[in-house]
Amino acid sequence: MQQLQESIYQLIVETSTNLPKDVRKAIRQAKANESAGTRSAIALETITNNIMMAEGDVSPICQDTGMPTFKVKTPVGVNQLEIKKAIFAAMEQATKDGKLRPNSVDSLFGKNSGNNLGPGTPVIKFEQHENDYIDIRLILKGGGCENKNIQYSLPCELEGLGKAGRDLDGIRKCILHSVYQAQGQGCSAGFIGVGIGGDRTSGYELAKDQLFRLTDDVNPIEELKAMEEYILENANKLGVGTMGFGGETTLLGCKIGVINRLPASFFVSVAYNCWAFRRLGMKINAESGEISEWIYRDGEEISFTNETNESGEQPREVKLVAPITEEQIRELRVGDVVSISGMMYTGRDAIHHHLNDHDSPVDLNGQIIYHCGPVVVKDTDGNYQIKAAGPTTSIREEPYQGDIMKKFGIRAVIGKGGMGAKTLKALGEHGGVYLNAIGGAAQYYAQCIKEVKGVDLLEFGIPEAMWHLQVEDFKAVVTMDSHGNSLHQEVDQDSLQKLATMAEKVF
Ligand SMILES: O=C(O)C[C@H](O)C(=O)O
Numbered sequence: 001m002q003q004l005q006e007s008i009y010q011l012i013v014e015t016s017t018n019l020p021k022d023v024r025k026a027i028r029q030a031k032a033n034e035s036a037g038t039r040s041a042i043a044l045e046t047i048t049n050n051i052m053m054a055e056g057d058v059s060p061i062c063q064d065t066g067m068p069t070f071k072v073k074t075p076v077g078v079n080q081l082e083i084k085k086a087i088f089a090a091m092e093q094a095t096k097d098g099k100l101r102p103n104s105v106d107s108l109f110g111k112n113s114g115n116n117l118g119p120g121t122p123v124i125k126f127e128q129h130e131n132d133y134i135d136i137r138l139i140l141k142g143g144g145c146e147n148k149n150i151q152y153s154l155p156c157e158l159e160g161l162g163k164a165g166r167d168l169d170g171i172r173k174c175i176l177h178s179v180y181q182a183q184g185q186g187c188s189a190g191f192i193g194v195g196i197g198g199d200r201t202s203g204y205e206l207a208k209d210q211l212f213r214l215t216d217d218v219n220p221i222e223e224l225k226a227m228e229e230y231i232l233e234n235a236n237k238l239g240v241g242t243m244g245f246g247g248e249t250t251l252l253g254c255k256i257g258v259i260n261r262l263p264a265s266f267f268v269s270v271a272y273n274c275w276a277f278r279r280l281g282m283k284i285n286a287e288s289g290e291i292s293e294w295i296y297r298d299g300e301e302i303s304f305t306n307e308t309n310e311s312g313e314q315p316r317e318v319k320l321v322a323p324i325t326e327e328q329i330r331e332l333r334v335g336d337v338v339s340i341s342g343m344m345y346t347g348r349d350a351i352h353h354h355l356n357d358h359d360s361p362v363d364l365n366g367q368i369i370y371h372c373g374p375v376v377v378k379d380t381d382g383n384y385q386i387k388a389a390g391p392t393t394s395i396r397e398e399p400y401q402g403d404i405m406k407k408f409g410i411r412a413v414i415g416k417g418g419m420g421a422k423t424l425k426a427l428g429e430h431g432g433v434y435l436n437a438i439g440g441a442a443q444y445y446a447q448c449i450k451e452v453k454g455v456d457l458l459e460f461g462i463p464e465a466m467w468h469l470q471v472e473d474f475k476a477v478v479t480m481d482s483h484g485n486s487l488h489q490e491v492d493q494d495s496l497q498k499l500a501t502m503a504e505k506v507f
């Protein structure tokens, strides 16, 4: 049991900190395809640096270590309850060690269990197999990309593509649409797993199962092989690009599976996974609990160190230190890069909900709010250490953001994926700016955080508390300015037009 727990702990740590080779390969290709100096190229540079930093420091690639999902195959006769116990204990340890963020939240009362255990967490699926070893695979899929999963019920009418019928071409349209609707919000470029058929539950299950396939495997069903190739090629013509910045690569992988359906139902379910596609596996000796082999680790080592693009024209870089004045904000334009030093305050879902009808625990006048739920541990001296701190998807705060900026005099918000029309209007009225940080680059940003100066509302749990952070040279891109410009709106409209050129029947 102790050895089994130790092996599973290794699996968790490696999955969270060391991106698999096939995923790295796809990212390396995306980087090679991007022209030097573009926003997407710069974002990919940060992403690849982040991947290397996470591996080197054995720290989470992304602060959102997701919904841990274990798929376990055991020889007949192995005690599955023992395995479950070992998984729970290993999860708890990995959370304590800052390799996982406490991510299990009571849905009714909002309390974070603090140890990643609770009703429904983690997800563990058992099966038996004829082999004599335990095959255990783990995927850590974050909440932001999970929110971009989508399920279609055919026939249906799709934006840009028109009617999608109960046939291969209808399926093609759904899959293309799924990539379009994700935009940059699930930290594109992403990977998709698609499930055709089943009921609503088994359809999604099948879609997620596809994420356990290697990115370069070949679909044994001829039609699906052709579909996977078609989608990968054509989704990359949408121009959403890394983080939704526009660019050459929008999709890094597409895997499609099929099961039977009911006569009345025809579901196409899509599981969207961000570039931080964390999945690993191992074979464990059923007697001793020792690791006998890693899965998803074959092949050449993939690093990015020598791949640095020669930079083309560099965007304008503006230094910001809070408190920021309205005049400073009005000077910023979409496309500018800002480098922030000084203070910023984290605030995500619970904080925005709270600030809507409460006072702020700190004076936010002229300040910067960072949409971020970090991984935090206390060191031996009792000081908080930020272990991972990338941005979270900002659009969830759309109902609140504009009002809260005006109410407290906040001048800048940092997040990812962009915000909507209401916030854009408020930025213009109030003199505010939206800054896009690179999603998933949790090590890169953690390194910019020099000190935790304080924390408020810790009762909301570590990811949801308001952390007072002192930062140095924290870089982000202006993607929505106070003059009515939004890069996100532009990329969305442009990609919708491109999607519409793909309406004609192909399959
Ligand atoms: O919860 C987070 O920190 C990020 C989340 O995965 C997101 O993409 O919004």
Ligand code: SF4
Pocket: 062, 063, 064, 065, 066, 141, 142, 143, 144, 145, 185, 186, 187, 274, 275, 276, 390, 391, 392, 393, 439, 440, 441
């Ligand atoms: S922040 Fe981005 S990279 Fe991290 S889990 Fe969310 S979608 Fe994935």
